[in-house]
Amino acid sequence: MSCLRRFRIVQFRVRPSLKPTTPPPTEKLHADEGRSLVDEVKTREGSRMKPFDSPPFRRLFAAAAVAEKIYQVRDVGIYHGLPVFDPSVKGLTAVVTGANGISGHYMVKVLGQAPERWSKIYCLSRRPPAIADALPANAEHIPLDFLEKPEEIAKVLKEKGVTADYVFFYSYIQVAPKPGATLWSNAEEMCTVNTTLLANFLEALPMAGIKPKRIMLQTGAKNYGLHLGTAAMPQEESDKRVDLEPNFYYPQEDFLWSYCRKHGIGWNVCMPSFILGAVPDAAMNVCFPLAVYAAVTKHLGQKLEYPGDMRSWESPQVQSSSMMNAYMEEWAVLTEAAANQKFNTFDDSAFTWGKFWPKLAKLYDLEYTTPDEGGQYKELPAKYEVPPRGFGTNNKIRYKFTLVEWASREDVQKAWKELAEKHDLLDKEFRDIERVFSFTDAALSWSQSIYFSSDKARSMGWHGHVNSSDSIFDVFREFEKIKMVPPVPKPRESRGA
Numbered sequence: 001m002s003c004l005r006r007f008r009i010v011q012f013r014v015r016p017s018l019k020p021t022t023p024p025p026t027e028k029l030h031a032d033e034g035r036s037l038v039d040e041v042k043t044r045e046g047s048r049m050k051p052f053d054s055p056p057f058r059r060l061f062a063a064a065a066v067a068e069k070i071y072q073v074r075d076v077g078i079y080h081g082l083p084v085f086d087p088s089v090k091g092l093t094a095v096v097t098g099a100n101g102i103s104g105h106y107m108v109k110v111l112g113q114a115p116e117r118w119s120k121i122y123c124l125s126r127r128p129p130a131i132a133d134a135l136p137a138n139a140e141h142i143p144l145d146f147l148e149k150p151e152e153i154a155k156v157l158k159e160k161g162v163t164a165d166y167v168f169f170y171s172y173i174q175v176a177p178k179p180g181a182t183l184w185s186n187a188e189e190m191c192t193v194n195t196t197l198l199a200n201f202l203e204a205l206p207m208a209g210i211k212p213k214r215i216m217l218q219t220g221a222k223n224y225g226l227h228l229g230t231a232a233m234p235q236e237e238s239d240k241r242v243d244l245e246p247n248f249y250y251p252q253e254d255f256l257w258s259y260c261r262k263h264g265i266g267w268n269v270c271m272p273s274f275i276l277g278a279v280p281d282a283a284m285n286v287c288f289p290l291a292v293y294a295a296v297t298k299h300l301g302q303k304l305e306y307p308g309d310m311r312s313w314e315s316p317q318v319q320s321s322s323m324m325n326a327y328m329e330e331w332a333v334l335t336e337a338a339a340n341q342k343f344n345t346f347d348d349s350a351f352t353w354g355k356f357w358p359k360l361a362k363l364y365d366l367e368y369t370t371p372d373e374g375g376q377y378k379e380l381p382a383k384y385e386v387p388p389r390g391f392g393t394n395n396k397i398r399y400k401f402t403l404v405e406w407a408s409r410e411d412v413q414k415a416w417k418e419l420a421e422k423h424d425l426l427d428k429e430f431r432d433i434e435r436v437f438s439f440t441d442a443a444l445s446w447s448q449s450i451y452f453s454s455d456k457a458r459s460m461g462w463h464g465h466v467n468s469s470d471s472i473f474d475v476f477r478e479f480e481k482i483k484m485v486p487p488v489p490k491p492r493e494s495r496g497a
Contacts (some may be wrong), residue, residue: 071463078467078474079324079327079466080465081463081464081465082327082464083327083331083462083463085114085117089117090119091116091117092117092118092165093119093120093121094111094118094121094167094168095164095168096122097124098124098169098171098172099123099125099129099130100123100125100126100127100129100279100281101130101170101171101172102275102278102279102281102284102322103272103275103277103325103326104130104170105130106277106323106325106326107168107170107330108121108123108129108136109134109136110323110330111139112138112139113136120138120140120163121136121140122139122140122142122160122164123135123140123141123142124141124142124171125143126143129141130279130280131280131482140160142157142162144156146171146197146200146201147196147197147200148200150201150203150204151204153201154205154207154208155208157208157210158208162210164210164212165212165213166212166215166334167212167214167215168216168218168329168333169198169216169217170218171197171198171201172194172197173190173193173194173197174190174283174284175190187245190246191246194248195248195251195252195255198217198255198256211265212265213265214267215260215265215267215268216267216269216332216333217252217253217256217267217269217270218269218270218271218272218325218329218345219249219270220249220271221235221271221272221273222247223249223271224239225242225387225388226388226448227442228242228244228384228388229382229387229388229394229395229448230387230388230395230447230448230449231389231448232390233449234453235450236344236456237341237344244384244388253269266333267339267340268329268333268343269341269342269343270328270329270332270343270345271343271344271345272320272325273318273319273320274319274320274443275325276321276468276472276475277475277478278478278481278482278484280426282484283436283439284439285436285439285440286319286443286472287475287479288436288479288484288485289403289407289437289440290440290476291476291479291485293406294361294363294364295364295419295486296412296415296416298364298365298366299418299419300411300412300415303367303368304357304360305368305401306368306369306370306444307399307401307402308353308399308400308444308445309371309445310371311395312353312397312398312399312444312446312447313352313354313357313371314352315447315448315449316350316352316451317352317353317446318346318347318348318450319347319349319351319468319471320345321347321468321471324347325346329345331461335460335461338457341460343456343457343462344456347465347468347471348454348464349465349468349469351469356469362492363473363489363492365489365492377399378400379396379397380397380398382396395447395448397445397447398445398447402437402441402445403437403441404433404441406437407433407436408433413429413430419486420486423483423487425484425486426482426483426484427484473488
């Protein structure tokens with residue numbers, strides 16, 4: 001039985017620390033005293049207090065009773081504190097756009113675990129599903145290009161009989177950066193293309209007679225300007241927009257909010273950090289390059305060298321497992337209190353590269369290096385002198401080498417070819433080195449803290465959690481199953497003596 005089918009349910013309550021939470025009984029303290037507990041209460045100094053049954057106390061206790069909420073949560077494999085939904089919620093239909101990408105793939109996976117709740121899942125993307133034969137029985141793939149006119153999109157939706165109680169929007173185009181510039185440097189074009197994707201799709205819905213109850217748009221940590229430098233910590237959903245340069249998340253949000261007001265539809269915006277997951281297209285994926293780096297380093301008999309500096313080694317950097325993101329996004333759209341809200345979407349797990357690097361080395365039985373304060377580092381100056389937080393100086397990015405440089409080495413490519421042929425992997429040679437490895441380079445050299453607040457979601461009843469290191473290794477094994485990386489070693493404690 002798959003670990004995803006094994007879970008336990010826990011019931012707990014959340015309430016103020018005030019005790020007691022209900023008015024105390026009016027029975028006699030002692031049968032022979034002739035007076036009740038509420039008749040008189042004295043302080044340590046002997047002065048008289050108001051009796052507990054007076055109006056102020058009754059109001060206080062009544063408020064405490066109203067504030068108490070009871071939640072049921074469950075564990076599914078390594079994912080803990082997941083919500084238990086009312087079994088009467090069933091027969092729903094969902095549209096998942098960008099379903100062949102990393103986030104869309106896991107959203108379909110999560111919805112597919114509850115066929116009673118989700119009777120039909122429509123998977124919309126230009127390309128076929130990420131993993132052949134991976135769609136659940138209640139899912140159907142429909143090829144669609146959201147750069148087509150809304151009328152053309154609506155025509156296909158009507159022909160296929162698509163209905164949608166809920167929409168999960170993940171469609172995204174990563175525009176090629178300007179020559180010699182960083183990954184997200186082509187900001188204007190990113191705004192134009194990605195807002196067009198959303199607008200064309202949403203405008204097609206009423207043309208196809210589709211009016212969902214809720215639309216979820218996934219954006220990300222760039223909402224806080226973290227790709228531009230140091231942001232205020234912790235990052236909270238109410239933080240102001242960063243206007244240093246165009247950010248396609250903002251016009252997407254504006255269009256979504258305007259559309260939902262016009263049509264009387266609820267919305268959610270969910271914002272993950274670096275996304276962890278396994279799909280064949282390894283771009284924008286932190287885990288695949290890490291698994292490749294460790295496997296090739298092991299094959300070459302070398303040390304696992306950390307490419308960044310001490311700041312990136314020690315800075316907190318929350319991670320966002322695709323599976324956990326999907327669980328939270330399902331909770332968001334199905335929770336009335338969460339309607340029309342933005343949420344940080346992440347593992348709620350403390351994570352630094354400094355804590356993870358020894359674990360990665362241990363898994364592959366490797367020696368490793370730590371940052372060298374006196375070492376030779378290349379520097380990438382900050383694009384803006386004033387950081388996104390609005391004051392102080394911006395951090396420089398410092399690194400010894402990049403994984404893009406490493407993957408371009410002749411000895412590394414030879415080693416990968418040997419491993420790929422030995423284990424019959426999908427790709428015998430590296431493809432799109434810049435596109436695949438640069439995202440992990442950004443994560444490993446990140447000089448500012450990504451420290452999301454979970455207060456808002458927790459106050460509304462979300463209690464999900466996964467250990468990010470466990471999740472990364474779980475993703476490694478998923479890559480192994482789809483023949484993208486060599487066999488991943490078992491944890492030492494589970495190996496034979």
